[in-house]
Amino acid sequence: MADAKPTKRTRPKTATKARPRPASSTPRKRAASTALVPVPQPPSEPETLEDPRLSDIDEWGRSERMRELARSLYGPMYERWHRVEWEGFEKIPREGGALLVSNHAGAIPSDAPAIMHGIEEELGRPVYGLADEMFKRLPVVGMLWSRVGGVLAHPDNAYRLLREQQQLALVFPEGTKGTGKTYGDRYQLRRFGRGGYVQIAMRAGVPIVPIAVVGAEEAMPILWKSPQLAKLTGLPYVPLTANMLAFGGLGPLGALLPFPAKIKIRVLDPVHFDVEPDLPRYSRSRIMDESEAIRQRIQEALLDMLRHRESVWFG
Amino acid sequence: MGRRVLITGLGTFWGGRVAQALEADPDVDVIVGLDRFEPTVPLERTEYVRSDESYSILTRIVQAAKIDTIVHTFLVVDSTQMRSRTMHEINTIGTMNLFAAASSAGSTVRDVVVKSSTLVYGADPRDPVWFDEQSRRNQPPRSVVERTLLAVEGYVRDFAVDNPHVSVAVLRFSNVLGPDIDTPLSKLLALPLVPSIFGFDPRFQFVHEADVVRAILFALQTRLSGVYNVAGDGLLPWSEVAAICGKRNLPLPPYGLGLLAGPLRRVGLLELPKELLDLLRYGRGVDNRRLKEAGFGYRYTSAGTVADFVKSMRLRPYSGAGGDYQYERDVEAFFKHSPAVVRDQ
Numbered sequence: 001m002a003d004a005k006p007t008k009r010t011r012p013k014t015a016t017k018a019r020p021r022p023a024s025s026t027p028r029k030r031a032a033s034t035a036l037v038p039v040p041q042p043p044s045e046p047e048t049l050e051d052p053r054l055s056d057i058d059e060w061g062r063s064e065r066m067r068e069l070a071r072s073l074y075g076p077m078y079e080r081w082h083r084v085e086w087e088g089f090e091k092i093p094r095e096g097g098a099l100l101v102s103n104h105a106g107a108i109p110s111d112a113p114a115i116m117h118g119i120e121e122e123l124g125r126p127v128y129g130l131a132d133e134m135f136k137r138l139p140v141v142g143m144l145w146s147r148v149g150g151v152l153a154h155p156d157n158a159y160r161l162l163r164e165q166q167q168l169a170l171v172f173p174e175g176t177k178g179t180g181k182t183y184g185d186r187y188q189l190r191r192f193g194r195g196g197y198v199q200i201a202m203r204a205g206v207p208i209v210p211i212a213v214v215g216a217e218e219a220m221p222i223l224w225k226s227p228q229l230a231k232l233t234g235l236p237y238v239p240l241t242a243n244m245l246a247f248g249g250l251g252p253l254g255a256l257l258p259f260p261a262k263i264k265i266r267v268l269d270p271v272h273f274d275v276e277p278d279l280p281r282y283s284r285s286r287i288m289d290e291s292e293a294i295r296q297r298i299q300e301a302l303l304d305m306l307r308h309r310e311s312v313w314f315g
Numbered sequence: 316m317g318r319r320v321l322i323t324g325l326g327t328f329w330g331g332r333v334a335q336a337l338e339a340d341p342d343v344d345v346i347v348g349l350d351r352f353e354p355t356v357p358l359e360r361t362e363y364v365r366s367d368e369s370y371s372i373l374t375r376i377v378q379a380a381k382i383d384t385i386v387h388t389f390l391v392v393d394s395t396q397m398r399s400r401t402m403h404e405i406n407t408i409g410t411m412n413l414f415a416a417a418s419s420a421g422s423t424v425r426d427v428v429v430k431s432s433t434l435v436y437g438a439d440p441r442d443p444v445w446f447d448e449q450s451r452r453n454q455p456p457r458s459v460v461e462r463t464l465l466a467v468e469g470y471v472r473d474f475a476v477d478n479p480h481v482s483v484a485v486l487r488f489s490n491v492l493g494p495d496i497d498t499p500l501s502k503l504l505a506l507p508l509v510p511s512i513f514g515f516d517p518r519f520q521f522v523h524e525a526d527v528v529r530a531i532l533f534a535l536q537t538r539l540s541g542v543y544n545v546a547g548d549g550l551l552p553w554s555e556v557a558a559i560c561g562k563r564n565l566p567l568p569p570y571g572l573g574l575l576a577g578p579l580r581r582v583g584l585l586e587l588p589k590e591l592l593d594l595l596r597y598g599r600g601v602d603n604r605r606l607k608e609a610g611f612g613y614r615y616t617s618a619g620t621v622a623d624f625v626k627s628m629r630l631r632p633y634s635g636a637g638g639d640y641q642y643e644r645d646v647e648a649f650f651k652h653s654p655a656v657v658r659d660q
Contacts, residue, residue: 136440139514139569156443
C-alpha cells in the first residue's frame, strides 16, 4: 500500500522547505509549525511537558499561599476569639481520602473555617470545603472562597477529590437550610439533603467522619429573615442578625463579625461502608439508612455537648 | 488501495492544515477539499472544489470520488466571525447535508472525524471542575454558536447510530491558541490590557493548534470512534493567563455587562459574545484522559500553550500582513501541472 507512492514516502519531515514551491522557498514560522505535525507517529514517548505555571493555584482554584495568608489572618480569631477546642481529633485520617460531615449554623457560618483551619494547622494537609453554587455566582466572594479551598459540591468534583486524589473534603449536608434557620431552631438539625454525600463516599470508597460543632449557632444568630429581599437578590436568605444590631456601629463590616462564642468540635467515630466502590448506583434505602444514622449520631452528640456546656462564651 | 479523504472547510485554518498534513501521508490516495473560499495554505495534490455544502453536490462528490473518509472541519466556533444566520447555515445545515450525503445508498464512507468544541458543555456556576465526555451541560444553550454545535452533534450521533459500520470520532476541542490562529480569546490576550470580569478569576484550559491538527490526524489514523475531549493538561486562572502574556487584567463590571457588550462591539473596541462572557465568569475544564488512554500524547500543557502563544505574539508585529501565503489558483495550477517545474524524483 505504502509503496504505491515512493516519492511521498522518501520525503523527509522537514522537506517542506526543500520543495520547489513559492511559499516554502522562504523560511517562515509556518514551516516550523507544520514540521511539528508529522503524520504517523506513535505518541508513546513519556516525556514531561514544559508547564510554565506562574501561580500555585491548583485545578480546584485553591492556592496554598492564599490559604497560608488566610490561616495567619484567621489564627487569632481561632485561638482567642472562638478559643476552638477539639475532642477526638485523632479520628481524622492523617492520610487517604475521607469525607468530613458536619452540622452547619450561623448566618455566616463559623464552623467551616474553624474545622478547616484546625485540621490544616495540625495535620498539614489541605481540606477542601464543598459548597453551594451560590458562592460561584457572587463576585469576589466566590473567587476568594475558591482560593482558600472552596469547591462546588458536585458529585464529580467530590469523587475526583476523594477517590483519585485521596484528599479530605468537608461537606455540610444541611446546606443553607442549616445556616438559614432562626435562633429559636438552634441545634435542631435540618434534613441531610437527599443523602448524596453517602453515595459519594460509597462510590469513592472513603470513610465518612461525622463532626459535631457547638458554638457556631451563637456566633451569628439569625433573628429574622426577609423572604422578599431573598427573592429579590437571589440569595438563599437575607437575615437580620444579632451581630448587625450589636456591631452595626462599626459600619457595614460589623455585620460580618461573629460573637466570641466558644466553639467546641467533637469528631465522632468514622463510618466505613463495606460496599464496592465505583458502582454507578447504590441501594437507595441503604443510602437513606446510613444518612439518617449519621444525622442521628451528630444530633445526639450535639445534645450531649449542650448538656455539658455551662456557658455559651466559656464552654 | 489508499484512503480517499473528503475535507470540508478546506478554506478554514483547520481544513487547510489537515490537508497539508495528509498530503505527506503516502497512505492517502485522494484528498478532496470543499469550501466556499479558497484555501489559505499551499497545497500540492489536494483537489479543491469550490462549493457550498448543498446536499446534491455533496452526494455526487462522495459517490464520484468514492470517498471513504470524511474530515468535517467546517464548523464555526468563533461567533464573532459572522452573523448567526450564516453560522446556522454552515454548522447546522451544512452538517445535516454532509451526513445525509454520507449515508446515501451505496456510500463508501467508513471513517468520519468531526471537529467539535467544548462550547457544547457551556459554562455555568453549577458545572463540575472537569467535564468528561458523558457530562451534560447544566443550562440550555443561550448563544447561537452553542445551539448550532449541539444540533451538529445530534446529527453526528444519529449518523453513528444509523451506520454502525462507520467509525465516527467527535473531537471536542478546548480553547485553541497558537501562532497562526485568531480566536476571540487570542484577540483578548493581544490587547494591551486583558479584559476580565471584576471579582471573577475562573480557570481556563487551552489546547495548542499543533495538538489540534495532531489530534485530528491521530483520530484518522487509529480510526477512533466515540466522543473525545481534546485539551491540554492543567487549568490556570485567567489572571495567570494574562500574567504569562506579561499583561494585566482590566476588570469589567460584573453586572450589566451583557448590555455593555453590544456598544463595545459596535464601536469596535471589544468582541464579547455571550459564550465568552460565561467563560470569563465561570471558566471550563474538560477531562482529557479518554483521548490519552486511546494513545494520544499532547505536546503542550495548558500553560505551555499560552507560553508558546506569547512567543509568537511577540513576533507578530515583525512578520506583518504579507507573511501569510495567499492561495492563488493559477499559481498553484502552474506548480502542479507545468512541465517547467522540476519535480524531485
